[in-house]
Amino acid sequence: MASILTPPQAANSDEQTAPVNPSGIGGHTFRTLPHNLDAERGLLGAILVDNRSYERVSEYLRSEHFALGQHGKIYDACSKLIERGQIADPITLNRYFEQDDSLSDVGGPSYLAELASAAVTIINAGEYGRIIYDLHLKRELIAIGQDIVEEAYGGEIDESATTQIEVAEQNLYDLATTGNFEGGFLAFKEAVISAIDMAENAHQREGGLAGVTTGLHDLNRLLGGLHRSDLLILAARPAMGKTALATNIAFNAAKTYAETKGEEGAVVGFFSLEMSSEQLAGRILSEQTEISSDKMRKGEVPNEQFPRLVAAAQTLYSLPIFIDDTPALTVSALRTRARRLKRQHNLGLIIVDYLQLLQGSARSRSDGRVQEVSEITRGLKTLAKELDVPVIALSQLSRQVEQRDDKRPQLADLRESGSIEQDADVVTFIYRDEYYVGKAEPQRRADEGDDKYAQRYANWEERLSKCRNLAELIVAKQRHGPVGTVKLLFQGEFTRFADWDSDHEPY
Numbered sequence: 001m002a003s004i005l006t007p008p009q010a011a012n013s014d015e016q017t018a019p020v021n022p023s024g025i026g027g028h029t030f031r032t033l034p035h036n037l038d039a040e041r042g043l044l045g046a047i048l049v050d051n052r053s054y055e056r057v058s059e060y061l062r063s064e065h066f067a068l069g070q071h072g073k074i075y076d077a078c079s080k081l082i083e084r085g086q087i088a089d090p091i092t093l094n095r096y097f098e099q100d101d102s103l104s105d106v107g108g109p110s111y112l113a114e115l116a117s118a119a120v121t122i123i124n125a126g127e128y129g130r131i132i133y134d135l136h137l138k139r140e141l142i143a144i145g146q147d148i149v150e151e152a153y154g155g156e157i158d159e160s161a162t163t164q165i166e167v168a169e170q171n172l173y174d175l176a177t178t179g180n181f182e183g184g185f186l187a188f189k190e191a192v193i194s195a196i197d198m199a200e201n202a203h204q205r206e207g208g209l210a211g212v213t214t215g216l217h218d219l220n221r222l223l224g225g226l227h228r229s230d231l232l233i234l235a236a237r238p239a240m241g242k243t244a245l246a247t248n249i250a251f252n253a254a255k256t257y258a259e260t261k262g263e264e265g266a267v268v269g270f271f272s273l274e275m276s277s278e279q280l281a282g283r284i285l286s287e288q289t290e291i292s293s294d295k296m297r298k299g300e301v302p303n304e305q306f307p308r309l310v311a312a313a314q315t316l317y318s319l320p321i322f323i324d325d326t327p328a329l330t331v332s333a334l335r336t337r338a339r340r341l342k343r344q345h346n347l348g349l350i351i352v353d354y355l356q357l358l359q360g361s362a363r364s365r366s367d368g369r370v371q372e373v374s375e376i377t378r379g380l381k382t383l384a385k386e387l388d389v390p391v392i393a394l395s396q397l398s399r400q401v402e403q404r405d406d407k408r409p410q411l412a413d414l415r416e417s418g419s420i421e422q423d424a425d426v427v428t429f430i431y432r433d434e435y436y437v438g439k440a441e442p443q444r445r446a447d448e449g450d451d452k453y454a455q456r457y458a459n460w461e462e463r464l465s466k467c468r469n470l471a472e473l474i475v476a477k478q479r480h481g482p483v484g485t486v487k488l489l490f491q492g493e494f495t496r497f498a499d500w501d502s503d504h505e506p507y
Helices: 035-049 051-056 069-083 090-099 107-116 122-153 159-179 190-204 215-222 241-258 277-289 292-298 301-316 331-347 362-365 369-387 399-403 418-422 433-439 451-467
Strands: 019-021 233-237 267-272 320-324 349-351 392-394 426-431 469-477 484-491 497-501
Touching: 035 051, 035 069, 035 107, 035 122, 051 069, 051 122, 069 090, 069 107, 069 484, 090 107, 122 159, 159 331, 159 451, 190 451, 215 469, 215 484, 233 320, 233 362, 233 369, 241 277, 241 320, 241 349, 241 392, 241 497, 267 277, 267 469, 277 301, 277 320, 320 331, 331 349, 331 369, 369 392, 369 418, 433 451
Parallel strands: 233 392, 233 426, 267 320, 267 349, 349 392
Antiparallel strands: 426 469, 469 484, 484 497
């Protein structure tokens, strides 16, 4: 961003967005970029008179935020001296700039003395800093707008308008979320009051959930529901049932929302990067009607079972589930669509199937896959906090799971596990021993008799019967509570998970 090219001696301007020369040259009108040199001089003067003024703005204000380059150099010099524990005043700054022969660049000793003599009061330092930063954002906003116009006129031949919009939104989002001066410390007494309020609300629920229900009793008890602003990772090897569990949770949350008018349920946004919306709907239909999804797909549903499909479809028709099956979606596009759904339908739960199919920005892709996944997980966590909703992201596991005798997943098995494990609030794994035992069906050996083979086969059948339809949901990380393992019933033909203990009442 180019600075306002006005020498310090002549600078005397409030915020300017109106034309400097209305008549201009040849009838053209010229405008300066938004700036307020008086506020910049006032802040610098306050710092030079009392270095404590720097503490009021140092958290967010940087030298590049000043419209006048000379003022940015003076602020940068002040910050370096103060951070070293030295005094920043006209005398020390004079020596500082003399060392690199840049004293004339900041207006000389007279301008430094003028800044200090013109200081009003330290009380105004914070307000001056906010004005300077706000005007910097406006200048950056103008620059982004100019870039958008240039890209729309030109750009790459194979770059679509949609891609340009996503890049523009990402730039705007980055500008809006960096260096915000509204943050800071919260008095501990206020934090205690918030904690007491949360405990009181939990007590009034009389054992009810603190978050969105999963529809699974034991999982709700371990997690307390799906908490707002949390990023939850649901990971497993292929064929373990990740998508099935995600669709089950989506249905249960939406159904509870429809039945209770919002309590413990949620409006669901399902981003399916792997399966089509029709396939997802078919899975939910299969779960609710107990008609095999394979038969539905092949057209083998008996005539007498069609009324069940029609009745289930009428129930599902009214559920607040929204599916986006756009392939190769970027994290910025996902964020745009989630915000829109939040505004229009009060979105309460986001599910992404699955994380490795999302794309980061072009810049992160050029930096390598690890950096791209890091950007994606940070983006999903930021989205969860921004919209104040839980985000469930499905994830694949690396093949090293298959090389161990005990194939239960561990945190280290996550692909690009560093960023995923770091950014997630909850990490869960699905493990089904039935899958591996079933693949290990014994085959008759050439030198093996009937009795020995029959014994091995009987032993295998016994192992298989013990783990048939049994799934384990391993909670390997939870910021808010304990880790542990939840047993679930898995019916593969209906793509359905349920509580393992059938005596449990539905939550």
